[in-house]
Amino acid sequence: MARFQRVTTLRIAVPNKGSLSLPSEQLLAAAGYRVHRANRELMIDDTRNDVRFFFLRPRDIALYVGTGTLDAGITGRDLLIDADTGAEESLALGYSESTFRFASRPDELTTVADLAGRRVATSYPGLVGQYLARHGVEAKLVRLDGAVETSVQLGIADAVADVVETGTSLRNSGLAVFGEPILRSEAVLIRRPDLTPEVSAGIDRVQRRLEGVLIARNYVMIDFDCPTAILDQACALVPGVESPTVSPLAREGWMAVRSLVPRDRAAIVMDELWEVGARAILVSALESSRI
Numbered sequence: 001m002a003r004f005q006r007v008t009t010l011r012i013a014v015p016n017k018g019s020l021s022l023p024s025e026q027l028l029a030a031a032g033y034r035v036h037r038a039n040r041e042l043m044i045d046d047t048r049n050d051v052r053f054f055f056l057r058p059r060d061i062a063l064y065v066g067t068g069t070l071d072a073g074i075t076g077r078d079l080l081i082d083a084d085t086g087a088e089e090s091l092a093l094g095y096s097e098s099t100f101r102f103a104s105r106p107d108e109l110t111t112v113a114d115l116a117g118r119r120v121a122t123s124y125p126g127l128v129g130q131y132l133a134r135h136g137v138e139a140k141l142v143r144l145d146g147a148v149e150t151s152v153q154l155g156i157a158d159a160v161a162d163v164v165e166t167g168t169s170l171r172n173s174g175l176a177v178f179g180e181p182i183l184r185s186e187a188v189l190i191r192r193p194d195l196t197p198e199v200s201a202g203i204d205r206v207q208r209r210l211e212g213v214l215i216a217r218n219y220v221m222i223d224f225d226c227p228t229a230i231l232d233q234a235c236a237l238v239p240g241v242e243s244p245t246v247s248p249l250a251r252e253g254w255m256a257v258r259s260l261v262p263r264d265r266a267a268i269v270m271d272e273l274w275e276v277g278a279r280a281i282l283v284s285a286l287e288s289s290r291i
């Protein structure tokens with residue numbers, strides 16, 4: 001009898017170009033998958049993990065996952081909503097972060113309502129159309145492939161709706177944002193809503209691995225010693241995921257504590273622990289995790 005039951009091969013889409021491509025490959029590799037393309041292959045079989053990866057244009061991935069035969073994929077939240085295919089976001093991945101904004105010549109337009117009857121250039125007509133419909137505004141969408149910011153200057157639009165990260169592209173084109181952000185986007189893991197229980201369990205496993213890498217990137221391990229008298233106070237500073245691990249030191253009246261803290265809070269937490277009386281405070285990086 002086989003020791004391990006062989007699972008169905010999962011079919012997962014990975015961005016082949018653009019700003020999502022490299023970090024997605026790095027994330028999957030850190031999670032133990034074989035995704036490196038030596039010769040720009042369109043498909044890679046990772047037989048050890050029973051996954052077949054398909055390298056596709058980020059803009060097409062929600063379509064393949066929502067209406068095709070792929071089980072899951074990585075794309076941008078903005079692209080997922082724009083495609084509106086029924087594919088569902090199942091995990092935010094924390095890179096390729098951006099906002100999606102309206103912009104026009106400074107002070108020309110100031111609210112979404114001002115867009116009524118105007119021309120709005122965008123590469124995301126689905127996303128912008130849904131937003132305008134929700135706000136009861138009728139505008140004419142001008143669909144462009146990219147370099148959207150130039151469209152106002154060149155006379156084909158009165159406003160743009162586009163990805164903004166640093167704002168440099170808008171500033172360079174003499175445009176200023178207006179209205180509330182339409183969306184906050186980042187890379188996301190998406191999946192088909194109608195997966196069989198077996199495939200769904202397989203994608204859950206992929207997701208747990210990715211979460212493990214994200215936790216390892218975003219958290220650090222903290223270890224310290226403290227007098228038993230201040231243990232509760234110290235533990236309150238490092239609640240961790242479940243709760244801190246506490247073990248007695250050989251020295252009477254002292255405890256050793258281990259917990260996880262967000263990487264960007266580590267230095268502050270170390271100061272706070274020192275001030276309540278903790279000593280031998282050590283911070284170390286995590287390689288991976290399954291929380």
Ligand SMILES: Nc1ncnc2c1ncn2[C@@H]1O[C@H](COP(=O)(O)OP(=O)(O)OP(=O)(O)O)[C@@H](O)[C@H]1O
Pocket residue numbers: 017018019020058059075076077078079096097098146163164165185186187
């Ligand atoms: N400057 C940026 N900063 C952060 N995220 C961005 C930026 N530009 C695009 N994105 C994100 O990348 C995804 C778009 O994928 P796309 O293939 O258009 O990437 P791209 O980096 O714009 O590549 P391309 O060179 O094809 O324009 C979207 O989720 C979008 O929000």
Ligand SMILES: O=P(O)(O)OC[C@H]1O[C@H](OP(=O)(O)OP(=O)(O)O)[C@H](O)[C@@H]1O
Pocket residue numbers: 145146147148149162163164165166167168169170
């Ligand atoms: O706020 P910023 O830091 O300037 O970044 C936002 C810009 O980056 C992307 O453009 P990209 O270089 O991908 O060109 P594209 O418009 O042709 O896709 C995006 O479409 C914006 O134009």
Ligand SMILES: [Mg+2]
Pocket residue numbers: 146
């Ligand atoms: Mg682009």
